[in-house]
Amino acid sequence: MKKAVFRLTLALLAILFVSCNNKSEEYIDPRGTDYAGSESCIQCHKVQSEMAFKSSHFKATAPAILGNVSGDFDSKNHTFIYDKDTKLVMEKDGDSLYQVLYKNGKETARYKFEIVFGTKHAQTSVYWKNNNTYELPVSFYHSINNWATSPGFPADKPYFDRMVVKDCYACHSSNISSRALNQSSADRNFMSMEVEDVVDKKTIVYGIDCERCHGPAKKHVEFHLKNPNVKVANNITSFKTLSREQKLDACALCHAGNDGMKLKSRFDFKPGDHLSDYFRETRSINDTTQFDVHGNQFRLMAQSKCFANSQKMDCITCHNPHENASKSMASYSKICMSCHQGLQHNETTLKIMPEKLMASNCIECHMPKKSSNAISFQLSNSKQLSNYILRTHKIGIYPNAKK
Numbered sequence: 429m430k431k432a433v434f435r436l437t438l439a440l441l442a443i444l445f446v447s448c449n450n451k452s453e454e455y456i457d458p459r460g461t462d463y464a465g466s467e468s469c470i471q472c473h474k475v476q477s478e479m480a481f482k483s484s485h486f487k488a489t490a491p492a493i494l495g496n497v498s499g500d501f502d503s504k505n506h507t508f509i510y511d512k513d514t515k516l517v518m519e520k521d522g523d524s525l526y527q528v529l530y531k532n533g534k535e536t537a538r539y540k541f542e543i544v545f546g547t548k549h550a551q552t553s554v555y556w557k558n559n560n561t562y563e564l565p566v567s568f569y570h571s572i573n574n575w576a577t578s579p580g581f582p583a584d585k586p587y588f589d590r591m592v593v594k595d596c597y598a599c600h601s602s603n604i605s606s607r608a609l610n611q612s613s614a615d616r617n618f619m620s621m622e623v624e625d626v627v628d629k630k631t632i633v634y635g636i637d638c639e640r641c642h643g644p645a646k647k648h649v650e651f652h653l654k655n656p657n658v659k660v661a662n663n664i665t666s667f668k669t670l671s672r673e674q675k676l677d678a679c680a681l682c683h684a685g686n687d688g689m690k691l692k693s694r695f696d697f698k699p700g701d702h703l704s705d706y707f708r709e710t711r712s713i714n715d716t717t718q719f720d721v722h723g724n725q726f727r728l729m730a731q732s733k734c735f736a737n738s739q740k741m742d743c744i745t746c747h748n749p750h751e752n753a754s755k756s757m758a759s760y761s762k763i764c765m766s767c768h769q770g771l772q773h774n775e776t777t778l779k780i781m782p783e784k785l786m787a788s789n790c791i792e793c794h795m796p797k798k799s800s801n802a803i804s805f806q807l808s809n810s811k812q813l814s815n816y817i818l819r820t821h822k823i824g825i826y827p828n829a830k831k
């Protein structure tokens with residue numbers, strides 16, 4: 429009898445094992461069966477895929493494995509000093525990275541880097557605790573090539589209790605948690621401290637992937653695999669057919685600040701949707717608010733005459749959605765001049781810069797770099813706040829921009 433039970437168990441285990449194995453061959457997207465995953469796009473869209481996989485969008489969140497984490501872990505620049513007895517050290521242990529707290533030379537706690545946010549200007553990281561993620565108190569900043577306090581964190585004592593709410597992931601990832609949880613009232617009201625969602629690690633789709641911008645594409649993939657001779661796109665929203673407002677909304681979803689009253693989760697947004705169904709607009713069109721240069725490219729751009737009077741400028745006018753922002757200022761100037769032909773600057777301006785040089789420097793004067801008021805940081809042993817600097821998207825006349 430016992431033998432029979434044993435054999436049966438073995439047989440069941442074998443079946444389970446085989447079926448698990450079969451499953452792992454087929455990609456299952458945490459968002460559901462409508463999604464195909466970015467890997468599936470490469471075979472037909474090599475150009476877009478190769479660009480996009482390298483972009484900041486795809487790296488907006490990533491698992492904190494060695495190659496993904498910026499910063500120094502083992503030479504001089506890996507210690508943040510809070511006071512003479514307290515320091516935080518960035519340490520590598522095998523393949524894992526930690527922020528280790530020392531009091532009077534003794535280790536008192538260690539927090540593992542689990543997920544990183546950002547690559548371009550700064551990178552902040554989170555650790556897991558009780559099925560939620562918490563921000564590590566020290567972040568890496570490329571402008572100083574060093575560690576400093578995470579935005580809003582104190583420089584005189586370590587702080588480990590800031591939960592990174594789902595809202596951060598809604599702009600920095602393609603999925604987290606279940607859909608049902610996304611629509612919970614907690615998600616709608618992220619400012620309230622009652623956010624107690626339990627985050628399921630397995631449901632995270634890191635970064636902003638193809639289907640985050642293009643919508644679920646499983647049917648599109650299946651159709652074109654079955655019909656290789658059809659060259660017209662099926663079962664996918666074409667940006668070409670969208671109105672200007674719809675195109676802008678697809679970027680403004682994450683590039684228009686975070687102060688709107690939320691009606692629906694950002695995760696539910698699909699291209700073609702209207703942002704006004706997701707956020708209750710509290711601002712009038714003629715708003716003169718000074719928007720922050722961080723995370724609010726849309727509203728700043730919307731305040732410029734180029735945007736309002738051209739009736740056609742959108743984000744794609746200057747950016748390839750699959751590529752990082754170009755670093756060539758001359759390439760943007762060409763775009764400016766496509767609308768501003770035969771332009772004449774006055775004598776005073778031409779004294780600052782001769783016309784020849786102007787032709788490739790429109791950006792320096794008309795989209796100058798500005799400090800963010802929302803983000804600042806402090807270096808170890810410093811009382812001074814350092815500024816986070818980005819270019820403004822409010823194209824305009826800034827008489828003091830280039831002197």
Ligand code: HEC
Nearest residue numbers: 464468469472638642645649652653658659660661666667
């Ligand atoms: C088996 C081939 C195949 C696969 C796989 C595939 N596509 Fe396509 N896709 C096409 C074809 C064919 C077109 C139409 C020609 C073109 O625009 O390249 C197209 C067009 C598109 C367009 C442009 C639509 C338009 O009209 O503007 C988008 C966006 C797109 N695909 C997204 C994706 C995404 C995202 C994936 C992966 C999830 C994907 N495709 C996977 C074949 C494929």
Ligand code: HEC
Nearest residue numbers: 484488546547548599600678679681682743747749752753
């Ligand atoms: C789901 C949210 C989301 C959407 C939708 C989105 N972005 Fe972004 N975008 C981000 C985040 C987050 C970053 C910062 C990524 C980082 O550096 O880690 C970013 C970065 C960028 C950058 C800077 C990249 C670099 O390194 O130079 C550009 C340019 C950009 N986005 C343009 C666009 C455009 C254009 C659209 C619409 C077609 C768009 N974004 C849609 C979230 C989004």
Ligand code: HEC
Nearest residue numbers: 466469473476477480481485636637638641667668744749
């Ligand atoms: C940040 C949002 C965003 C991401 C991420 C993104 N796309 Fe796009 N994609 C767009 C937009 C916007 C357009 C329309 C561009 C235009 O009209 O010039 C577009 C256009 C396309 C087209 C039509 C041809 C073209 O290049 O204009 C294809 C094909 C495509 N995307 C495939 C992909 C694939 C595959 C991925 C992932 C590897 C991807 N996209 C990731 C926003 C995005």
Ligand code: HEC
Nearest residue numbers: 545546547548549550551552595596599682685686722723
């Ligand atoms: C409304 C969308 C939105 C939300 C919510 C949001 N971010 Fe961002 N974040 C962005 C965009 C867009 C950028 C890049 C462009 C910029 O700085 O203007 C960015 C940039 C960053 C960067 C710098 C990335 C780089 O490559 O330089 C970090 C780090 C970051 N965010 C972390 C977070 C964290 C942590 C949270 C939650 C507390 C959060 N963000 C919430 C949209 C958002």
Ligand code: HEC
Nearest residue numbers: 733734737738740741760763764767790791794823824825
């Ligand atoms: C799609 C067309 C278009 C593009 C691209 C464009 N502009 Fe404009 N721009 C306009 C229009 C239209 C006006 C308003 C002219 C008017 O009403 O007199 C304008 C106005 C301006 C003004 C006057 C602003 C003011 O507040 O008085 C400046 C400066 C300017 N543009 C610079 C630039 C620069 C620099 C670029 C490139 C970064 C650029 N524009 C790109 C269409 C465009």
Ligand code: HEC
Nearest residue numbers: 679683725726729742743745746753754755760791818819
């Ligand atoms: C008239 C041209 C123009 C338009 C239109 C435009 N951008 Fe940009 N964008 C730029 C320039 C120039 C930069 C700065 C590149 C640099 O300094 O390396 C930039 C940088 C960015 C960055 C990176 C920020 C940073 O400093 O690293 C983001 C994010 C971005 N743009 C998003 C958007 C979004 C979203 C839209 C539409 C709402 C948009 N842009 C429309 C010209 C433009």
Ligand code: HEC
Nearest residue numbers: 764765768773774777780781786787789790793825827830
């Ligand atoms: C050295 C800084 C500087 C550079 C570079 C520069 N501008 Fe200007 N621009 C100004 C200033 C200052 C004004 C206002 C006084 C004037 O018209 O000369 C101005 C005015 C303008 C106006 C408004 C003119 C009007 O009649 O209302 C436009 C449009 C403009 N610039 C576009 C551009 C474009 C396009 C480029 C690149 C080819 C460019 N600017 C390069 C500083 C600059």
